[in-house]
Amino acid sequence: MSSLSQNLSKIFGEAFTALGLPAALGAVRVSDRPDLAQFQCNGAMSAAKQAGKNPRAVAQDVLDALEGHAAFSKLEIAGPGFINIILDDAYIAAHLQVLGADEQFGVAPEGAGQKIVLDYGGPNIAKAMHVGHLRSSIIGDCLRRIYTFAGYDTIGDVHMGDWGTPMGMILSELTLMGHTGPVTMELLAEIYPRASASCKEDEARMALARAATKALQDGDPEATARWREFIEVSIAGMKANFDALGVHFDEWKGESDAHPFIESMITDYKARALAVESDGALVVNVAEPGDKKEIPPLILLKSDGAVLYGTTDLATIIDRIQAHNPVKIIYCVDQRQFLHFEQVFRAARKGGMVRDGRPELVFAGFGTMNGTDGKPFKTRAGGVMRLEDLIAMGLEKARARLEEADIAADLAPEEREDIAQKVAIAAIKFADLQNPRHSDYIFDLDRMISFEGKTGPYLLYQAVRIKSLLRKAGLGDIAAAPLKQSILILDDVVRPLALLLAEFPDHFQLALENFTPHVLCEYVYRLAQAFSSFYGSCHILSEPDEAVRAVRLALCAMTYRQIEAVMALIGVQIPERM
RNA sequence: GGUCCCGUAGCUCAACCGGAUAGAGCAUCUGCCUUCUAAGCAGAGGGUUACAGGUUCGAGUCCUGUCGGGAUCGCCA
Structure with a gap:
């Protein structure tokens, strides 16, 4: 099963082949000029260029080869060598007949037996979801549906931001407040912006956040318990949003789920001298000879020993390969993270996670959502719209x-x-x-x-x-x-x-x-x-x-x-x- | 400054490997509800595809330059 133009391309491709020309030149597409034809083939002009022949003559040869074919009601040469195609109604009807009986409307199940992981949504713990999450969620969910329709076994992963410095900011803020009772979404929504702001302007405050982040990532029991608590309340809020949008996930994993893979990954990168020390940090140099631009190294460990999102993104690839062995991993994230993922993908190839292009790592970045003033979308009050x-x-x-x-x-x-x-x-x-x-x-x-x-x-x-x-x-x-x-x-x-x-x-x-x-x-x-x-x-x-x-x-x-x-x-x- | 992306109708945007007369929506104007849902349909006007060169049968699309806008450039995500 296929489309009309695909079938016609095959017929024309055979005619081109019979003339000793590349079959690909027989590509047929829907006509740009519906007043003249239903479909068109432009290959005669390309063929003539390559062979140094007259394009209209080549087109005529193609028409001669197709003489009497039942699919066509009219074939004619126009302009410099366009072949205009009008189909026989019976041919269209027969095609439609098959198409109408096909659950897939002519789409082949090319992905049968292959898995694809899609990474989208990306909500952050303790933060209200805002319009910035809209694109990732609905584009990613749409891509998941498209790949599922094509027969792939798809795994949509929400990949929450649950492991970085923001976690330390909240943990340290709770400590500073002396808060010991239960944590609610309202409380988190209130303290996170405050903690984030004070960390920004106060280096000493930031140091506390970093220390708390380190403690969490090192498995400190008290920090972990508290962290789990606010993850739970956050997820409830996320689910409400995703349900309202009709966006589905197969896995509710986060950056933290990469944690178990990080230590051995780093040991491995160090052992193979892929990761080296630089200014106190542990980095993977990912620059390649042909680069027009200097690609900065991917930092695996900060100088204080804490991991960064690049580290978790890299380790997450290991997790996904072990769990699913996908043919593709598609990242539906903000276009501005292009360089970051270029670094991660290179590091993954360097480390041998990707071999012979499998899994294919796809950066499906999306653009910014701007307001009518052309600047990043804000509410009338100037805040971020939830x-x-x-x-x-x-x-x-x-x-x-x-x-x-x-x-x-x-x-x-x-x-x-x-x-x-x-x-x-x-x-x-x-x-x-x-x-x-x-x-x-x-x-x-x-x-x-x-x-x-x-x-x-x-x-x-x-x-x-x-x-x-x-x-x-x-x-x-x-x-x-x-x-x-x-x-x-x-x-x-x-x-x-x-x-x-x-x-x-x-x-x-x-x-x-x-x-x-x-x-x-x-x-x-x-x-x-x-x-x-x-x-x-x-x-x-x-x-x-x-x-x-x-x-x-x-x-x-x-x-x-x-x-x-x-x-x-x-x-x-x-x-x-x- | 380096790198990348963008510049198309008054506004928001399309245009598959370089194809013929650059397409939609909104807004404007003209018609159409006494038969299937008018959140609709039919039609009109609106363009030097930022600018200047180049490549060729053919350029919005490829190349060079200029101008304008945006993004990004190691310890945030």
Whole structure:
């Protein structure tokens, strides 16, 4: 199973091969000029360049080789040597037939039997989750869903920040306060900023924090007991946020879980002279001859003997390899940590954890979320917006929108609340995921929750309209079942939708290879638009011609299933009505 | 200062290996609810892809330079 363009690329590739040309040049893609063709092949121009021939002549040779092929209704050469392709409707229909019966919509289970670890979320102990955690959480969760869809056995790890100096700051603050009673999230939220601030301005205070950090990392029983206590209360808070977002993790590990691997790792690096002393610290030199820029060494131990996040990140790789032996480890973290992970990855290769590129260490960095002023996102008061506040604002807006709409008035309160939640989450997730992962983006709350145009709620709305239509046609269950329609007759009304449905594997593949959810967002939006256009151009239920009506309903069902599937990849659920 | 990323419509952003007439959304304007949900649809206007060169059949995309913005550059994460 595959996409139309993949199948056509194969046909063209064979034609190119028959002419003694590289099969790869036969690549066929969806046409840039829908007014001229459905698909195009540009390979004749490249081939002609390499062979020093006339591109149109090469294109003609290709067409001659394909003469009489049943897939094509029209093949023609245009411009300098483009080959324009229009398919035979029966060929499209047959393809759609297979696609519609496939649970995977043509996506091959390439990852079967292979494991992938994804590192995302990254919340910190004792700190309220804020908007900075939003991207990591939803992009990482989306990538996990994408890889799962491709057949991989995925392990999502939240990788909490539970081991660094902040832990020492809190521990020492509690000691200074003489606090012995139970620790609550409120208490932690109150003392952490205070401790952090005083450590920043007071070196002596910082020394206390460092000492406490060291004590914890050395296994001091009292420090450990207390630390466990505030980890527990923190996790409860994190889970509330992740549950609200519908973000899932398979493992709730943290930096501290790397601890058991650190000592032997350091001993090993030292024994092999990979780690050396420098200015009192223990470092791994990771600079390589071809470097344009000086890559600083990775510090394993600070001069006071404490470990850093680079140490735990490196040791975590050992943990993950031992536990899962993954083919890839994907880090969904802030783009600004690029250099850090470059250092860690190099150290991992140097240490032999990565051999022959396995596991492949992938830095899937994401850009900063900025406010409408272009600067890092802040609340109106200038503070960091808490994640739960952001979700609450989206929810409030969704409720208000439901109030306005008469349709929701007759629904039970529970259903309306459920709809409001789904709308809010769809708005938040789509607003984020539709941006290219690696670039910064302007986070505009008003735009995101306007629910108009290219938004999550628009997609939900289109999906719900299809569902409602199918229900009225008495086909409510077909939406969940593979397409059974035996003969598809295409006409100008349904053909664009049919061709778009067949594109899915192409877009999925791009998202998978490049770790780019926005490609799927773009596709599902186009699909919803194409459906809406189709929906507006003809009346389906009152269509007198039974065969035409059946085809249109079949396309509706298929479109619904595909929108639902892509939305599920994005991590969004579709309500029954809205 | 070194390195990397970015600069596309009034605003926010797309554009797969270099492909044809650079696409969406918002905003503006014009139509469309007495048949399937108007959170919608159809259409219009809006561009020297920062600037200057270069490579070639073809450049938003590749190369060089200039200007502007951002990130980062060993004991925080």
